[in-house]
Amino acid sequence: MSIVKTTSPSFPKVPPDRPLDVSRGARWQEVCGDKGHWRVGIYSPGESRPGEVTQLERHDCPELFLLLDGRLTLVLAREGGLRELPLEPLRPVLVTAPHGAYCPGGPHTGVALVVERDVFDTELRPAAEWR
Numbered sequence: 001m002s003i004v005k006t007t008s009p010s011f012p013k014v015p016p017d018r019p020l021d022v023s024r025g026a027r028w029q030e031v032c033g034d035k036g037h038w039r040v041g042i043y044s045p046g047e048s049r050p051g052e053v054t055q056l057e058r059h060d061c062p063e064l065f066l067l068l069d070g071r072l073t074l075v076l077a078r079e080g081g082l083r084e085l086p087l088e089p090l091r092p093v094l095v096t097a098p099h100g101a102y103c104p105g106g107p108h109t110g111v112a113l114v115v116e117r118d119v120f121d122t123e124l125r126p127a128a129e130w131r
Helices: none
Strands: 002-006 028-034 038-043 055-059 063-069 073-078 081-084 094-095 099-102 113-117 120-126
Touching: 073 094
Parallel strands: none
Antiparallel strands: 002 120, 028 038, 038 113, 055 099, 055 120, 063 094, 063 113, 073 081, 073 099
8 A cells, every 4th residue: 555645736827818738648637726726737648458457546535537538437335345437427426435447449448537636545455456
């Protein structure tokens, strides 16, 4: 197990009122935020099968996932086991459980918008330890 501390400001400085650049094929990219409050990022995992999700993370606060493109399935540790939750377009999911994800169409083919706090702690553990 390891703990990662995210401190403020945890996002890049960007010019307001202009389109922001986003890199395709990156696992995680912080896009923007409001210091001390929230940040938004783009998430696109490289795993393409549930068995490739070997580590789960749990934040000390909820985070919101919204599918933007492709297919992306969350892997959640709930009710004594791992459960899969495919994201659906325009159906946000508020996640509090230990989680990871994969793209069934291949590495980085699914893209989700993630909204989370600007300051939080993340607990990382192998998926088998969350069961």
